[in-house]
Amino acid sequence: xxxxxxxxxxxxxxxxxxxxxxxxxxxxxxxxxxxxxxxxxxxxxxxxxxxxxxxxxxxxxxxxxxxxxxxxxxxxxxxxxxxxxxxxxxxxxxxxxxxxxxxxxxxxxxxxxxxxxxxxxxxxxxxxxxxxxxxxxxxxxxxxxxxxxxxxxxxxxxxxxxxxxxxxxxxxxxxxxxxxxxxxxxxxxxxxxxxxxxxxxxxxxxxxxxxxxxxxxxxxxxxxxxxxxxxxxxxxxxxxxxxxxxxxxxxxxxxxxxxxxxxxxxxxxxxxxxxxxxxxxxxxxxxxxxxxxxxxxxxxxxxxxx
Numbered sequence: 114x115x116x117x118x119x120x121x122x123x124x125x126x127x128x129x130x131x132x133x134x135x136x137x138x139x140x141x142x143x144x145x146x147x148x149x150x151x152x153x154x155x156x157x158x159x160x161x162x163x164x165x166x167x168x169x170x171x172x173x174x175x176x177x178x179x180x181x182x183x184x185x186x187x188x189x190x191x192x193x194x195x196x197x198x199x200x201x202x203x204x205x206x207x208x209x210x211x212x213x214x215x216x217x218x219x220x221x222x223x224x225x226x227x228x229x230x231x232x233x234x235x236x237x238x239x240x241x242x243x244x245x246x247x248x249x250x251x252x253x254x255x256x257x258x259x260x261x262x263x264x265x266x267x268x269x270x271x272x273x274x275x276x277x278x279x280x281x282x283x284x285x286x287x288x289x290x291x292x293x294x295x296x297x298x299x300x301x302x303x304x305x306x307x308x309x310x311x312x313x314x315x316x317x318x319x320x321x322x323x324x325x326x327x328x329x330x331x332x333x334x335x336x337x338x339x340x341x342x343x344x345x346x347x348x349x350x351x352x353x354x355x356x357x358x359x360x361x362x363x364x365x366x367x368x369x370x371x372x373x374x375x376x377x378x379x380x381x382x383x384x385x386x387x388x389x390x391x392x393x394x395x396x397x398x399x400x401x402x403x404x405x406x407x408x409x410x411x412x413x414x415x416x417x418x419x
Contacts, residue, residue: 115147115150115151115375116145116147116375118147118150120146120147120149120150121146124150125146125149125150129150129153133153133313134149134150134153136313136316137149137152137153137156137313139321140315140320140321140322140323140325140326141323141326141370141374142322142323143374147374147375148374148375148376151373151374151375152370152373152374154373155369155370155373155374156313156314156315158364158369158373159314159315159330159364159365159369160308160309160311160314161364162360162361162363162364162365163308163314163334163361163364164308165352165357165360165361166334166337166338166352166357166358166361167301167304167305167308167309167337169341169348169352169357170301170305170337170340170341171254171257171305173341173344173345173348174257174298174340174344175249175252175254175256175257176249177279177280177281177344177345178257178260178279179249180278180279181275181278181279182260182271182275182279183245184278185271185274185275185278186271188245189245189248191215191216191219193216196215196265196271197265197269197270197271198212198264198265198270199263199264199265199266199267199270200264209264211259211262211264212262212264214255214259215256215259215260215262218252218253218255218256218259219248219252219256221251221253222248222249222251222252222253222256223243223248223251225251226243226247226248226250226251227241227242227243229243229247229251230242230243230247254302254305254306255302257298258295258298258299258302261291261294261295261298262295263291263292266291272291273290273291276290276291276294279344280294280343280344281344281345281346282342282343282344282345282346282349283342283343283346284343285339285343294340294343297336297339297340297343298340300336301336301337301340304333304336304337314330314333315327315329315330315365317329323367323370324367326370327365327366327367327370330365331362331365334358334361334362334365338352338358356418356419359399359418362399363399363400363401363417363418366399366400368398368400368401369400369401372401372403377402377403378403379402379403379404379405379413380402380403380404380405381404381405381407382404382405382406383407388404391404391416392416395416395417395418396418399418400417401415401416401417402415402416402417403415403416404416
């Protein structure tokens with residue numbers, strides 16, 4: 114049982130750290146260390162539920178932009194001389210920051226792909242030449258934010274002529290769509306980094322209680338799914354119908370916080386009618402329920418919608 118675990122001094126004070134756990138004690142209503150660590154574990158649960166959604170938005174954005182620009186400029190479209198930018202000046206000592214940043218990102222991705230191919234094939238590093246898709250797959254998320262910079266917007270440049278091919282869903286506005294997309298990608302990327310680097314996903318200035326933490330997470334899920342819908346109606350349809358979106362919302366709920374704090378009591382299932390009642394409630398509220406079934410001994414299960 115969680116209440117029999119020795120939480121201090123090692124588990125909380127050293128392995129989690131008092132600084133990290135302090136933010137949970139300020140926001141989450143807890144009566145003891147078991148509930149406090151339960152809130153901490155809930156954040157890990159949230160991050161795992163958000164992972165498929167965040168991976169989907171990154172891969173969808175990357176592949177959609179790459180497909181559009183490959184169709185326009187050919188493979189390895191990011192190479193110098195192929196990818197034109199607005200403020201290009203012949204003989205300039207250095208390109209503008211966004212252009213330079215993007216070039217460095219692709220250079221790093223090329224070397225990473227080269228190294229991986231060398232390991233996989235046994236060829237020497239210098240003999241390996243990664244293909245287009247290998248390089249693209251090794252790019253950082255920031256690559257696909259910087260490709261949306263205004264430097265690439267104008268006559269005979271990649272934007273706006275390829276915007277409709279990269280973002281095929283319903284646009285919120287036709288005016289300043291490039292800036293709208295870039296700002297949204299930046300927001301999602303920063304949140305993704307927070308989640309992937311084991312930070313409290315719920316944390317934001319002004320969040321002082323559990324409901325505000327949940328509302329903040331719901332807002333983020335909404336921003337992520339909206340971005341995916343701008344890129345690909347098919348992809349958001351898949352994520353909704355496969356339960357990925359529903360799972361993310363379910364994890365980000367006060368009911369799940371209570372379950373992880375061991376405050377929710379199991380429903381005893383002693384008849385088919387009771388089981389149907391509980392499953393209906395779980396489905397209607399998109400909630401996970403603890404259920405207790407008695408055979409030779411008591412067994413507790415978590416029941417949740419698919």
